[in-house]
Amino acid sequence: MSEYSSQYDLAVISTRSTDSNIELWGRCKTGESIFLQIEGLKPYVEVTYKGIETPSDIYQRLEELRKRDDVVELLELGDKWTESGNKKMWKVIMKGSQHKDRKLFREENRDDWKFYNADFNHERRLFLDLDLGTHISVNCEVNEDHKFPVDIYAKTDINNLKNIEAFQAPFVIASFDLETSIADNSILCAAVIIDQLDTSGQRKKQPEDYTFIGTEKEIMKGMTDLIRSKDPDIITGYNIDNFDIPRLEERLNYLTRKEDKKSREELFGWSRAPNKIPSDMVPKKKFNSKKWEIIGRCFVDAWWQARMMLRPKRETLSYVSQLLFPEREDLRKLEIDASKMDEEWKNRPEEVLEYCKRDALLPWEILDELKIIPGKESLAAVSKTSLDIVINGTTSNWIDSLVIRLADRSNVAVPMTKRYDRSDQIAGGYVHEVEPGVFPWVAVLDFKSMYPSIMINNNICRTTMIEDINSQLPCHESPDGVKYLHKNQREGLVPKLLMDLMSQRDFHKNEMKKAEKDGNKPKKRFHDGMQYAVKILMNSFYGVFASVFYRFTHKNIGSSITAWARYNITEIIRQLEEENQNVVYSDTDSIFVSVPMNNNVPTKRSEIESEAKVFDDAKEELIRFGHELAERFTEDAAELEFETGLSAFFSHGAKKRYVGRMIWPKEEMIIRGYETRRSDSFTLLTNTMTSMFEYILDGNQESAIKEVIDLIKEVKRGHADVEDLVISRSCKGKVLKDGTVDFNDVYSNPDGLPFVKAAKERIKLGLEFTSGMKVAYVVTKTSGSTQEVEPWLVEDGGEPVLNYDADYYSKRLAKALGRITEAFGWSESELLSGTRQTTLFSF
DNA sequence: ATCATGCCCTAA
DNA sequence: TGAGTTAGGGCATGAT
Known part of the structure; x- marks a missing residue:
């Protein structure tokens, strides 16, 4: 029997450790958000001597460890398997639970000892030592008197947690969007959508929406109050990691002094608990990382998720939305020119606000359509980790979660992550030659x-x-x-x-x-x-x-x-x-x-x-x-x-x-590798190629060749639709503090790359650029050996490009399609000229 | 013209 | 996004 009176079933969102407790945030099956302070799990590492033989002075060495200030207790564990054979292990219970504590301990003892179970965060121990997964049941003591923005604040200890069968938690979701001034970076208005999943992973029919106008401080305070009262588990938006969140931080720093904790929290205190350093509730960038950390909740960028799942040709919110929701007329309305936002805001604020609201809702609709949140929760359940580890962690974290807990139970010592050196790579799979x-x-x-x-x-x-x-x-x-x-x-x-x-x-x-x-x-x-x-x-x-x-x-x-x-x-x-x-x-x-x-x-x-x-x-x-x-x-x-x-x-x-x-088990055409599958190809090429493949597979090569010859003629004459010629490639670049982008940092000759030229044009126009984004462009002219390009900005509210380099596009089509027709005796140059000497077919 | 290099994106 | 892998095609550029 538990000494505590309250019992909850919950899904774990994230965890954190202090030296005496483990803190856990979750969402209960019954709908409440919950914070648990869990006692009873002491931080530790495991050690053994170096070499194979037990050193003669082992007891003296152990005594030295025991005397250390950061060591609480030293326990003998018995033998464990290691890479150098079975060895006796000792468990060192430590005072500190943080990375820096373990690091210092290792550094100061590295001459005498080898370390195991020594390089991952203490809070993960909760899952490993108690063999817990994402979905747990807890007996706890609820404390009504607290300041955290959660429904239930409770205390418990490690004996009152147990695994339960996986379920879908009714997570609360917030999705937001900011409209900002091009002139001075200030926030003009904002919108937030609040929604909740039910326990079958479905969302409400009608999410709540909120808009914010007024002074920048009023907007930021309004959003923060809403986040604190609605208490979402997941916060989403489109490109929030690279744009909205950094912009909120930047405006916060502009509007408040660093020391003014109270104002900072009023304006952007979105976390469910204060950071360790600085001790405020403002989301911050993790050390040495590009990721944003928000204690107790998770940021999920809909851009990144859509990109990974859909691999779209272009990645703007409007393009992805139309891809996913082609039927939705409302997505075509309300076009606002984002590059002239200040004027738009001045002339038609109501439309801008509607546009902002729509762009806050769409990211959540995208996540919902792709079933991202239930997908993450399932992956968390199977790998027995928190939702946060699945969203923000790495593949090796998932594997660790399963392997380490089994290693612990099998008396296998857990070694540390190895040093990075990929000088010689291993051989991979076998690929057979294919005849044309x-x-x-x-x-x-x-x-x-x-x-x-x-x-x-x-x-x-x-x-x-x-x-x-x-x-x-x-x-x-x-x-x-x-x-x-x-x-x-x-x-x-x-x-x-x-x-x-x-x-x-x-x-x-x-x-x-x-x-x-x-x-x-x-x-x-x-x-x-x-x-x-x-x-x-x-x-x-x-x-x-x-x-x-x-x-x-x-x-x-x-x-x-x-x-x-x-x-x-x-x-x-x-x-x-x-x-x-x-x-x-x-x-x-x-x-x-x-x-x-x-x-x-x-x-x-x-x-x-x-x-x-x-x-x-x-x-x-x-x-x-x-x-x-x-x-x-x-x-x-x-x-x-x-x-x-x-x-x-x-x-x-x-x-x-x-x-x-x-034709079995179902009927469809499969295409692998060809331009048709590539997100950096242009529509005219992919469409023509698809249609050619249809002809070829039906044995109608004549029609395939005829179609290509006709098309190339049209393209040469300049009759192609420029929209079908847009090329899009992802572009990297180091975005500097002052907003400029350094391409030399990532490319050896950036100006020789057409997509970099296009990216530079984008930036010149004041449009946002983030490293890794896809940049769309049209080749308009080839002068000398290099291409001239114009950025395609229609999805950003710009005008379409009007002309194209007919020579370039007809050549590229002939080359790509010629590789295929070559199998039937029509070469690239014959496709370009439309004639050949020895005709296979007469037309 | 030919070849090497840098880069992106895909198949598995 | 400070960490899953190798095999492979193809484009553009720039040196030879």
Whole structure:
């Protein structure tokens, strides 16, 4: 029985440690926001002696540690596995819980000791030591008398926390936008949208909206009061990390004195608790990072999320919104020229305010449409971390969360992050040469979760890797000669975790099917999200273990995984070729094999029913062949699956570039690698190429070539729509304190890059620039050897570019499309001239 | 003209 | 965004 009277189920948003407590912020299942002060977990590191033998003066050394001011207690732990064998460990309980405390301790004792469990934040220990995940139940004592902006402020200790089944927390979301003066950077007006998810991950139909006008101080104070009273868990907006948040900070510094804590908090005190240094509630940039930190809440930039998930050609809010919501007429209204904001604000403030409100709502609608928040929560649940770690942390943090807790329970010492040195990189996957041309009837097979399977099957882990070259223990030996102990000698941590994840995924897939049968949509969505999160996490293991810095890896681990992968795939190719089967293509974990057919079966199904049977029979044969191959080459857990049946496959002869007419399990055209897939290509090229591929896969090459020749003529005459010629590439640059951008810092010859020229034009016009953003432009002229470009600013409220370099665009089209038509005898120059000597087709 | 280099973006 | 990997295509520039 708990000594405390209150009990809550909650999702953990973020945590922080002080020397005596761990602080935790969460959102309860019942809707309240909660702050917990948790007692009883003391900060510690683990140590052992250097070398293999126990030093003779070990007790004297331990005594010296014990006498230190920063050490509270020293406990003997028994033996743990380390990279240099099993060694006795001691737990050093420390006074300080902060990074600097551990760092100092390590530095002052590095001559005598090796350190384990010594380089990550104390608050993570809460999850690791108590084996907690994102969703927990707590018994606590509520304190009504507090100053934090949360619904429940409570105290508890580590004995009153327990894991519960994952659920979707009813997170509160705030989305905001500022309109600012070009002339003096001041804030003209602002809007904030407040919304909340329900426990099935859906949002309210009608979110609340608030607008703010008046003096800058009134606007900032109004927003801050709203944030404090509505108490959101997630704060979003479009490009807030690079624009709105820094602007709020800049205006805060302009309007207040550094020491005036009270005013600063009144204007921008959005956090749920004060920072450590300076002790105020104002969000700040994390040390040595570009990320903004807000205690107890999470900033989520909708720009970054949309970019990662959609890979849009352009990245302005208006472009992304139209991409996601093409039906929405309201998005086309209210165009305000952002480069003339001061005039707009003066002449039609009401429209500007409406525009601001819309731009505050859209980021939240984007996050909602992409199901970002439920997705993050699922990933947090599967990796057993706080929401904050999933949003702001790194892939290795997720892996750490699972590996460290298992290591602790398996008496494996947790080493520190390794030093960064990537001088020689490991070999990767195998890619098969591809011949140019059309290949009818192709079965595509691929290995199911190839890298995870390899890790499981061969018991690959740092703890099972054999370094003793004379070892006679039973083991798995990789094609590049790395040995791993058999499972019956020692089970690796990584294979165990991966197997657990695999069965977790099966569980969620099953639950998903059940829910679908019952017509329970929210439940189906939930389990679908969970199984997807498990997939993402499983696929992250290889990358982290192939990295050079990860604490639980070794260079040989990454190289042996890929060596096995190359061996498996090339061995199958070898066997097939020995049987005179035609392997058309292969990349890393997939094989494309020609299906032997008796005669020339058309690759397109005839409209006439009596003639369609040939095609249908061929399709049957394709499916049978695919399944048969898959079964033949599946071994143990290395499962080869028949993934796709193609009626036709085409490549112009370059690796990682191909198209296929998929007819099984569903009908669609697949395109890989080609310009069509690239966000830095222009619409006219991608559209033409797509249409060409359609013709080619249907066996109608004549139409494909005809279309290209006609198009190139039109482009040469200057008849193309300039909007279809916009090229967009991401551009880096170091944004300096005074707002200017240094391109020399990131590029060796910035002025030789067309997208840098375009970025400079943007900046000149007073439009915002952030490093990594996509910059759109049109090539207008080629003088000498370099291009002249004009920025495309339509999505920023500017006018369209009127002319283009006809020579450049027709050449580029001819080049890209010529690579493809070359497979049928039409070269780039022939496409440009529209004629050729020896005609394949007459027109 | 040809080749090397720098850069972006994609496949897996 | 101070940390998942390698393989590969293609464009533009600038030196030879």
